[in-house]
Amino acid sequence: MSRLTTFVPEEQTLPGRTERWFPLEERHRVLDAPLVTDTAPEGYEVAYFGLGCFWGAEEMFWQIPGVWSTSVGYQGGSTPNPSYEEVCSGLTNHTEAVRVVFDPTKVSYADLVKRFFEVHDPTQGMRQGNDVGTQYRSALYYTSPEQEATARRLTKVYGDELARRGLGEITTEIREAPTYYYAEQYHQQYLDRVPHGYRCHANTGVPFPETD
Template identity: 55%
Template structure:
């Protein structure tokens, strides 16, 4: 946690340079779903990237969602190549803690995943999620297609309306294209952390306000 000052994102010039190669290998299989963590993924499946606070709890929200084929936690939205967890937490890489979600669009829609995203954290808190403070805890969505971007913008507008009605603040979620913003897998011990450590820390929590996007498709 940080007290007495507001976290600041580094500029590309200020960020650590990083490494040309990773210092570890990604585990081969998801400990819960049993599927490979790294690609290539099955034909016709899609990828979604979300950041919503500590990635331990965020990842669990998505692996529990029917239609999700695999999940992988990592670092995204920053500048440092192959960053280490300690560097990300120090705020010197520009990354946020993210979850890569690989899903079968015939079993779960991107809109339904957005509903999980919005309702599972507080997207109005800036560089913070609950008691977790730092640039690595910012809310973010990195889109992989124009269709994903359109769905994000529609859901954000709809959710802002209900949040405002419930006296919450303005959504601060960073929305950017995934292209050009590499997803760097986190260290093996972070993958499916709450499956390996069921009593482990989970700092994310929603606003208690339901997101109207995705309801029709979920019931259809």
Template identity: 55%
Template sequence: MFFANASKMQMVRPENALPGRPDPLPLTEPHFLSGIDLKSPVPVGMAEAMFGMGCFWGVERKFWQEPGVWLTMVGYAGGFTPNPTYKETCTQLTGHNEVVRVIFDPAVTSYEALLQVFWENHDPTQGMRQGNDIGSTYRSGIYCYGPEQAAAAEASKEVYGARLRAAGLGQITTEIIPVPTFYYAEDYHQQYLAKNPNGYCGLAGTGVSCPIGLAV
């Protein structure tokens, strides 16, 4: 958790980012709930999604509870530092966001349904923060696996933005970009709230419902 200051509310410039390291961080534990290897290949017929919406502990729990989600994992993406550590991302000098990668079965759930979960469970108008969590690591982001996801994300942003404006809230600041390199977070962050049921979760939506994924 961070206290607000100007430097944490701005993205680091690439030339000022931490150097990182050439090798990935070790990841030895399987998914705490399913026992599936977090580095398993995506099964035939399944699809991927990636979101940033604040502290990744609570975000991952939100998605692993969704029907049709086969596997979830947390990590860092969207920045400049290769293979960063958690402590490095906390300096706000890597440019990375805390993200959740989701592998899901489109025969059971849809990408639009996952977008609904995304929009309704955080405040996408806050810029480089979510509530008391301040910094570029907590920015709102949709990271798209291909043009179809990008189109769906942009369409949902337009619809939900209108709902937010009607409710008197601000403009959406969510970044929607092609999926960047995903760096796995350390073992102890994976499925953190399953391992620590009373652990911190800063997720809080706006209370405005999103029609994406609903039969309306």
């Protein structure tokens, strides 16, 4: 478990490697869609979310109607093609992320962001529940100007609601999606493999307020 709660200078991050060194299955275990794709099907969108341990986070997203495929990986750091152990050391600056490919005619990016905020605590900084470290930080990584505008607008809406209830400020990192590195195969759809496996997500208990 990573215990570093601040980023290390880039020159001190681990060197990583030039290529992914492990194979991945071709199909999503639950959704039976391609697991590894460079692009989404025509008309679909890709978005990335960090909300603590990616096992439970991925499970939550694959259950949403309109989500075509999901995977888990590492994002937002400096180490190329890191291993899980390297990410856990805190010396890569990555967070655990979920890549979500979805059909916007069936589920909107706004709906995904609202769900994102409701199922974790975005005020905890470099932690989520009992998991402490930079790899557990909250993140919205957008892939289009439209997604950015939505992410920032809804973050303000939810932040205002939390403030109204006397809760802390949102610490979610919002930026253009950095390079995404797939996590090892045993992490993919982990909770389908291990139904009684580890789930750790705090949440504020505050539903997303009604918006136009």
